[in-house]
Amino acid sequence: MDKPTAIVMGSSRGIGRAIVDRLLIEGYNVATCGRGTRPDDLNVAAYWVQADVSFTGDAEMLVQEAKSVFGRVSVLVNNAGVQIEKTVAESEDNDWDLVMNVNCKGVFNMCRAALADMTEHGGNIINIGSISGMVSDPSMALYNASKAWVHGLTRSIAVDHGPKVRCNAIRPGWIMTEMAEDAFALAKSPDAAMVDALSRHPVGRFGTPNDIADMVTWLTSDQSAYVTGECFTVYGGMTAASPLNPGLF
Template sequence: MRLAGKRAFVTGGKQGIGRGIVEAFLAEGAAVTTCGRGPQPDDLPENAIWHTLDVSDPDAVAKIVWTIGGTDILVNNAGVQVEKTVVDSTDEDWNLVMGVNARGVFNCCRAFIPHMPSGSAIINIGSISGTVADPSMALYNASKAFVHGLTRSIAVDHGPDIRCNAICPGWIETGMLDAGFDLADDPARAKQDALARHAVRRFGKPADIAAMAVWLASDEAGFATGQLFTVDGGMTAASPLNPGLF
């Protein structure tokens, strides 16, 4: 029960990585509040509290902070993806992706930090895409690079009271992963090639990211702040050569 007695607020907890973090935090004893843009999902754990929230709306975020009265752990997980190059991206695409992935993280950090006690932790969900660009993901890649930079700034500006780190997942088994492979001329072959580039020979699962989030939220990570923790099954450790061919 590493998070017993702590309050946690997790954005984007309906499914995928966010849901994995919600469930892991509950199992470790935290009181968890989560949110999403739609109504409460039917399968939400009964001991988690749900709020419908668009994190890109600063007024709505400020209202949530006032409603719940602060938190000890903030996880900025909410994210969206648009599969386009720069020239194909529209103003609407910009507003959606940057609004949720970049401004949403900024909104939540700005609103919650004044109401987080000393010893609190912020965990931002970045991505390996913020460091190495996935094709046809221009806005998504850029939004995650913003998250990485903001993470470092918060750690520097608000330490020692608040620790702030980012988890940079690789390819995790969610709807976003399938959408990325659908861009390929041969999705099945692209997926096979991608698996060969993972040292662990599998894609990640939400639980893999949740395990890192639990550690970063706990007192065990008391000396970790301002860092980007890559959790990608060894994919970015390899050279461009496909290890499956050797």
Template sequence: MSARVAIVTGAGRGIGRAIAVRLMADGYTVLGCGRSARGGDFPEGAEWTQASVAETSGVDKISAAAQALGRIALLVNNAGVQVEKTTMDSTDADWDLVIGANCRGVFNMCRAVLPMMEQSGGVIVNIGSISATAADPSMALYNASKAFVHGLTRSIAIDHGPNVRCNAIAPGWILTEMADDAFALANDPEAAKRDALARHPVGRMGTPEDIANMVSWLASDQAAYISGASFTVDGGMTAASPLNPGLF
């Protein structure tokens, strides 16, 4: 029962899967979870629990599975969904879906692990978004939900230290299926991708592994003096003027 357990929500693909792989390499016993059954490409050696973080029963199931593996040392709240609609077009069902996963889910998971972490120490890393402060068009509920994630991160840090550190990561354009869905909203998706690429000073868009590396560092002792912070990982995109560099 001395194993360090890391819970990674929304771990079945993309960023979540990359985080699970990295944390296994760091020596954690990893419990991934998601609404779907375990996928064939989920890393061997990691555990899986099928459950929804938006539901109390699902969170209880995840928490029990993690405690059976050892001490919960790290929670990575990665699970999230998006709906490509404006405020006016969003329905009650859209609200329940996005706020349920992106807000209630993060809150539920944090509330579940905090009593244990306050006793034995632990780290929470919440995956937010640059959309929390720079809204993407036709993504009203997603933008708002990520602002909630960053706000909750600060509250947890100040309310539950010193044994608990809580930080957030704000990814930019990461090459995942969710990013493809967002680009598909454009009149010309390929042109939108080229324009997005031109806005990245590092010359590329992000990969899931870029976010996994940041999670690994925030969970480590090297980040022991960091809590309540949000780290932008976007290849420099939001540091730039909105002028398209390709026009000059």
């Protein structure tokens, strides 16, 4: 039996890289892309395409190339994302263009390109949103808004394109990647902010990229066949408690 094919966005590091590695283990052919050259440490089994999916033509080219190399695409994971550490008042037009082109338009372009076949043959779309689309991080206005948009698009795809296509989102919490480190760096005391944030996690740790890859594995499996239009928050229980610091009690 031929292997199923998946496209994974944003695989140069962090969450995207963990998802690529996991899907390869799970027996998928994996195509991925980036605006630059292929990362030296990317798994050799992954097929790399240099592309900027904020451009419609690049997104369509990526889907067509994955099809020509491996066959019909059955899974799309939209993970590419950027953040700008600014408030609305501080943000400039070029900040808007960067964040919205990658986090919103890129996701839209990839979904639209993949749906051209998926609406006929079936498929599974997983969008990586963020807890920041639910509860806003300070000085991350455009990022927060862009992730809320991803959550809304996820529900629309599920409603409009089911039952052929399932579409769900994962909302990661504090996953320790370079983006998380950049966010903590905004605090007056990054170390104190990290200690305080950790104390609010009932599981007693921050997340890892593999925690999100675990959720992707489930969403691509038959065990989640009755699940669509949902946004799953994977965050170690960070906002489950009241605002009182549990470390003081």
